[in-house]
Amino acid sequence: MFHTRLTEAATLVQAHLDAVMAPMGDLTVVQAMRYASAGGKRLRAFLVLETARLHGIAPEQAIWPAAAVEALHAYSLVHDDLPCMDDDDLRRGLPTVHIQWDSATAVLAGDALQSLAFELLARSETSPDAAIRADLVLSMARAVGAQGMVRGQALDIAAETAATPLTLDQITALQAGKTGALIEWSACAGPRLAGADPAPLGAYARALGLAFQIADDILDVTGDEQTAGKRLQKDAGAGKATFVSLLGLEGARARATELTEQACAALDPYGEQGDCLRQAARFVISRHS
């Protein structure tokens, strides 16, 4: 069930991003926006669509915030890959934006993808209720900014030149910002669209997001670049602390499994309806890319 819905989400969100970017013309920066926002697992879009479904929101409506979060995620990857940041040349199996074009194009395409995300959320198609649109904008802005994703990225960069490796608590806080905030926003989008309490899905997503990052660290050590579509063993090579370096490979696997069970338990209020999200949590720690 999960794999079918993830594939459906990927198809829907790609078509939607293509449609909203179609009228933007063909400037290099727009080409780069299309390139950067194509592909990927679309886990965040899936979380928006699936939690919307749980709350009785139609996919025609939920596709707007789903596309918004994928545009936002794409911006963060483009900027993260820049030479002055992680300096990555490969992403989703293709050259990164600054390799394909140049750094100026990558900075601008990322900037425009961030504003596109907020544009999509504020459009009336996202919700007929303006208070819900404003709530989605506000929560996404906080998930991105200096208390959210950017904070995590800044801590990550600071860690590279720190005298001592990060502790488990520090790396957990870092990841809660860097990848966790946007995953949590995605899972809370469904209840927010319905004007419902996002707390249970927030708890689910915090456990899921951390399990996702631990799985990423495991993949960085055990994975295959061809399958992953990005450079691996960069963290270990740079002597950076990761969940694997701190817990060991088996300890990291055990922690990810524990978090997955925690994520599943947070879905209790949804009963059997939450099964697809439970499968998603189990997929996250077993994935190869």
Add this chain to the structure above:
Amino acid sequence: MFHTRLTEAATLVQAHLDAVMAPMGDLTVVQAMRYASAGGKRLRAFLVLETARLHGIAPEQAIWPAAAVEALHAYSLVHDDLPCMDDDDLRRGLPTVHIQWDSATAVLAGDALQSLAFELLARSETSPDAAIRADLVLSMARAVGAQGMVRGQALDIAAETAATPLTLDQITALQAGKTGALIEWSACAGPRLAGADPAPLGAYARALGLAFQIADDILDVTGDEQTAGKRLQKDAGAGKATFVSLLGLEGARARATELTEQACAALDPYGEQGDCLRQAARFVISRHS
């Protein structure tokens, strides 16, 4: 009257930005956000506050979108100054963010300033009416994105490597995006906050924005770096087309004066109430920094 209100706007917006960033802690990226958003003429904040006043909106409310547009403007300067973009080392009389810290910090601080702008607009303090908040978010997202400011910046960068210099029409279109879109958004914020028609102030701001840019090009040739607080004669040195290179110094001055009169005429529906904005338009072409 204009100078008093511009100074008031600058004081108010600085205090407001300090207050909203106070709880963000002291990470380097947050220090850089504070540094980048300090100082400047605060023309955009003034336009928000003054057009709000014209529409009966209290400064306590209008200060939120005023701070938002200055955060947005600060992000655009930080990214524009990056080595891979305009490569500037001086801004508002101080080292640019990537000189003071590094490029990674500049990318992240700019990103977080953009999301801060949307956060401020979406907060309930900006307007008790969520539809107005969503309208402000949507119009700002469009002013920033690949059809607005970013488009102008992308055209500007493309012009640097173009085989032939830009024509007057092309440079006018470029500037309408690069500086015009955000100035127009600022002047329309007042009527938007009041749920009124932003068209007259939109016409005012389009003429003002273009006059502002022509004045910038004149300043680039005739100005003094100490007074301007930034590097000058970069465009002429790079052989880029500017309004001065296309129209000559006197022609550019005449065009700026013509646009100022056009801006003032657009304020007719506001009668004498528009005098402060008329003074603002006249100031823009006579400024020295």
